Amino acid sequence: MENFKMIAKTLFGFEEILAKELQQLGAQEVQLGTRMVSFVGDKGFMYKANLALRTALKILKPIYHFRATNETNLYKGIQGIDWSKYMNSNQTFVIDTTVHSENFKHTQFVAQKCKDAIVDQFKDKYGQRPSVDKDYPDVRINIHIDRDQCSVSLDSSGASLHQRGYKTATNIAPINEVLAAGMLLLSGWDGSSDFLDPMCGSGTILAEAAMIACNIPANINRKEFAFEKWSDWDNDLFDQIVNSLMKKTKEFHYTITGYDKAPSAVMKAKDNIRNANLDDYIKISERNFFETEKENKGPLHMVFNPPYGERLDIHLERFYREIGDTLKQSYPNTNAWFITANLDALKFVGLKPSRKIKLFNGKLETRFAKYEMYEGSKREKFQNKENN
Known part of the structure; x- marks a missing residue:
């Protein structure tokens, strides 16, 4: 060929x-x-x-x-x-x-x-x-x-490749699957720790995190591609490619968890995860992130898409302050990443991000920010390094 x-x-x-x-x-x-x-x-x-x-x-x-x-x-x-x-x-x-x-x-x-x-x-x-x-x-x-x-x-694709084929239900402010996958890869997520999306909405970040962790092809659930209607379409070759990719999937030995405080979001997320055939890997529950604490002792990787105030009516200053307080008080040994189009809102978190990456969610300019939460204080961590 x-x-x-x-x-x-x-x-x-x-x-x-x-x-x-x-x-x-x-x-x-x-x-x-x-x-x-x-x-x-x-x-x-x-x-x-x-x-x-x-x-x-x-x-x-x-x-x-x-x-x-x-x-x-x-x-x-x-x-x-x-x-x-x-x-x-x-x-x-x-x-x-x-x-x-x-x-x-x-x-x-x-x-x-x-x-x-x-x-x-x-x-x-x-x-x-x-x-x-x-x-x-x-x-x-x-x-x-x-x-x-x-x-x-x-x-050769047809409809945009963010349309993976597993999402039938979306919530009030959904995130594009390609944006979710890109954020996860930028954050360094590779499936080697527990994972949490504490504001999971319709479950897109969770689904993409599980597919990365298990090396499942992103568009395996998609119904069709434009090249299937081309005159040189080779069905046998396509089947060979699918089989070779599926042989490279791997097992995942940690937990992937999603929280959302809205019962409707939890229902939609569960539906989408089931459609993606990922319900063996992901656990979703109705919880308010601000009333939770870290469940396991090891390192935790967190990626989420909190409300921006573009569509959802929340008191932004208080809301972002609560994100910072919850991370600080209840989530030691955690790398937390989140995306926001409200660039002022980051000032209210009360923590210094160790990275900020400029991205776009649709036409909205956003920042994808990383917060490193240490076990004990940061100062203790560096003192321990010096003493060893």
Whole structure:
């Protein structure tokens, strides 16, 4: 099988983690970009990337590149591709566009012009044309224009890869699965300790933590990928890739726990965890984090997404102060990470974060902050080091 270049799209701040994931999977020529990483692999690797990457949103297969300064160039460029290689006139397609150009102001105009070029080619050659289906297309085409450079790619994923397939119920302020997985990997979570999400909402962070701990492919529960409708779809190869990935799963010997004080959230989280076939690894209970304390003696890894005040009406100052107090008083020997879009709220925690990473949750700029809670005081810990 021949190798070709691909592009994995991701969220801001996850480029290096995604590159590392690709290298560990066996990708060649891995190169970082902005919100994307390019790499080289064959068709089997394309299937594997879609199944296994935790921080990728899409896997694109570039097929053509040309210069376009106006709508005539754009139309001719798209017509320069032999579209019968990628679809037939009975199939449906859709065009997604990203435009950063002075020459083209509207993504919809670009999509319309590209659609016309494809449809006209089929009509001229075969006397009939494929139609557009925005919801369930057979072929999804990605057009990216940067100044006067136009890249045309086939989207091998279809719906965004954050749609893992296990989540049927979400809570009031859900977190994207790719964002959850990226936060966990940034926090250093590798399954070698107990884990707690003390405000678990619909259970996304818990599910992603369990899949990382057990090395379960991120998209194993997903119903379909766009490449399954391509003319070169190889079902046997796909099954081989799935089997080889599932052979690499591993056992997990610690606890993964989720708390939420809302009964509705606990119910939704349990449903989602069951859908993901992860209920053997995760225990969820209805509890208010501020009334809990650490259950086991060993180290604890904590990652959570507290309310930002963007959607939920809480008294932020008191709420964030309680997070700090609970960590300080009840959670020794814990690495606690949480994400917030309320940048002022971090001032109320009353603890100094040892790290702060800029991320985006949708369009919201956030900080992902780490708090290291030592056994005894920090000072004692350093004194003990000096005395040993």
